[in-house]
Amino acid sequence: MPRPLSPASPPAPFRPDRRSLLAGLAAAAISPALPALAAPRILVARPATLALRAPKDTPVLAFDGAVPGPLLRLRRGETLPLRFENRTDQPLSLHWSGMRIDNRHDGVAGLTQPAVAPGGAIEFGLTPPDPGLFVYRPAVPGKTGDLVARGLAGLAVVEEADPPPVDADLVLGVSDWLLDDAGRIATPPLAVLNGGRLGNVLTVEGRPRAAEAVLPRRARVRLRLANLAPARVMTLRISGAKAYVAAVDGHPTDVFEPLHSAFPLGPGNRIELFLAMPAEAGAEVVLSARVGNGFEIVRLRTSEALSAIAELPLAPLPTNDRLPAEIKLQSALRTNFTIEGGPRPGLPEPLPWHVNGSPGTLARDRYLFNVGRGRPVVMTIANRTALPQTVHVHGHAFRVLHALDDGWDPYWLDTVTVPDGKTVRIAFVADNPGRWLIASAVHDRMDQGLYGWFEVK
Numbered sequence: 433m434p435r436p437l438s439p440a441s442p443p444a445p446f447r448p449d450r451r452s453l454l455a456g457l458a459a460a461a462i463s464p465a466l467p468a469l470a471a472p473r474i475l476v477a478r479p480a481t482l483a484l485r486a487p488k489d490t491p492v493l494a495f496d497g498a499v500p501g502p503l504l505r506l507r508r509g510e511t512l513p514l515r516f517e518n519r520t521d522q523p524l525s526l527h528w529s530g531m532r533i534d535n536r537h538d539g540v541a542g543l544t545q546p547a548v549a550p551g552g553a554i555e556f557g558l559t560p561p562d563p564g565l566f567v568y569r570p571a572v573p574g575k576t577g578d579l580v581a582r583g584l585a586g587l588a589v590v591e592e593a594d595p596p597p598v599d600a601d602l603v604l605g606v607s608d609w610l611l612d613d614a615g616r617i618a619t620p621p622l623a624v625l626n627g628g629r630l631g632n633v634l635t636v637e638g639r640p641r642a643a644e645a646v647l648p649r650r651a652r653v654r655l656r657l658a659n660l661a662p663a664r665v666m667t668l669r670i671s672g673a674k675a676y677v678a679a680v681d682g683h684p685t686d687v688f689e690p691l692h693s694a695f696p697l698g699p700g701n702r703i704e705l706f707l708a709m710p711a712e713a714g715a716e717v718v719l720s721a722r723v724g725n726g727f728e729i730v731r732l733r734t735s736e737a738l739s740a741i742a743e744l745p746l747a748p749l750p751t752n753d754r755l756p757a758e759i760k761l762q763s764a765l766r767t768n769f770t771i772e773g774g775p776r777p778g779l780p781e782p783l784p785w786h787v788n789g790s791p792g793t794l795a796r797d798r799y800l801f802n803v804g805r806g807r808p809v810v811m812t813i814a815n816r817t818a819l820p821q822t823v824h825v826h827g828h829a830f831r832v833l834h835a836l837d838d839g840w841d842p843y844w845l846d847t848v849t850v851p852d853g854k855t856v857r858i859a860f861v862a863d864n865p866g867r868w869l870i871a872s873a874v875h876d877r878m879d880q881g882l883y884g885w886f887e888v889k
């Protein structure tokens with residue numbers, strides 16, 4: 433995620449009127465409520481097929497046979513009982529990327545729990561502490577890139593208690609598929625995987641074309657977007673409407689920033705936008721990714737009708753008071769995450785990935801650092817490679833510190849991109865006990881050693 437775009441003055445605060453309150457109540461009424469003693473939500477990973485390229489469907493792996501997996505809607509602080517069944521021939525796990533959940537359910541095979549064997553199942557309760565948009569997928573070091581590239585990824589929305597009223601809440605997962613000539617998922621050689629696989633078919637919600645919707649004139653739209661690609665960074669642009677960034681990586685931003693022509697979204701990154709549809713009927717708003725000649729992600733069109741909430745200003749999301757109000761940097765543990773390896777000019781083969789001088793390992797005595805619960809951590813991520821590196825921290829949300837002082841960017845992240853040859857410092861409070869992965873968000877690089885882990889005691 434880059435530095436913030438030029439800051440804009442935040443829009444006027446949202447003052448709910450009776451109409452919007454009624455709209456909110458109506459929305460609450462149609463949200464599924466969990467019974468007190470709910471049967472578990474069953475999630476099954478199994479083979480399926482997907483129409484990616486005519487004439488033949490592509491064999492994939494999918495949660496509940498759907499790509500992306502079924503959209504899970506949860507409520508902050510409420511426990512969703514889950515049963516995960518593995519009906520594939522691969523060992524799997526279920527990681528909830530971005531959720532600051534109990535370490536026992538973080539789903540990193542070999543670190544937080546054993547992999548679920550083919551034919552096996554696990555049951556657990558998932559209690560998300562923060563609202564936002566999250567990704568679920570396997571995290572099996574050595575295998576994750578292949579599993580995600582075959583289709584195993586889905587989205588979870590954790591609802592706010594009082595979401596701003598909107599005419600439409602669109603949740604979209606964008607994926608990138610590498611197909612061979614026969615239309616099957618390709619298996620690239622290791623030297624290609626070292627950098628991460630880039631696909632040749634992009635999809636939105638599993639279809640190789642833009643999502644479309646017709647909305648009232650002046651409609652208020654919440655657009656939630658996740659990059660589910662195994663390796664591709666997508667640069668977004670919007671035309672036809674003014675869009676505001678409301679949240680990145682699930683957490684509300686301090687300041688609303690206009691989405692100018694472009695915004696990069698790395699693998700695993702999520703972004704939430706608010707936009708106001710034009711006042712004319714038949715007007716179009718297009719969000720696209722700068723890939724090739726441009727790939728349309730969503731195309732929205734206005735109808736003759738007028739939004740009932742057209743007069744409401746675009747409002748920021750409620751702030752998340754579970755995130756620390758401050759991070760005491762002067763008492764922080766200082767630590768490093770130095771990345772080396774990969775392709776180098778003049779070398780025929782890429783070098784193996786190293787973090788702090790060696791490839792990642794889950795061996796119990798080989799942690800990057802351990803830290804007492806509640807202590808601040810400042811980590812210097814040094815990218816001594818020829819590629820941008822997107823680094824993902826489990827179980828915590830962090831701030832990106834400014835280069836010259838201890839100020840920070842006005843949002844929380846769990847995934848940050850460090851340009852090649854550059855260094856970025858991040859700060860977080862180590863408030864979630866357990867063993868947590870720090871890994872390349874380009875899963876193929878993690879599979880080849882670009883990771884480490886830390887322990888909070």
Ligand SMILES: [Cu+2]
Pocket residue numbers: 527528529530824825826
């Ligand atoms: Cu994650």
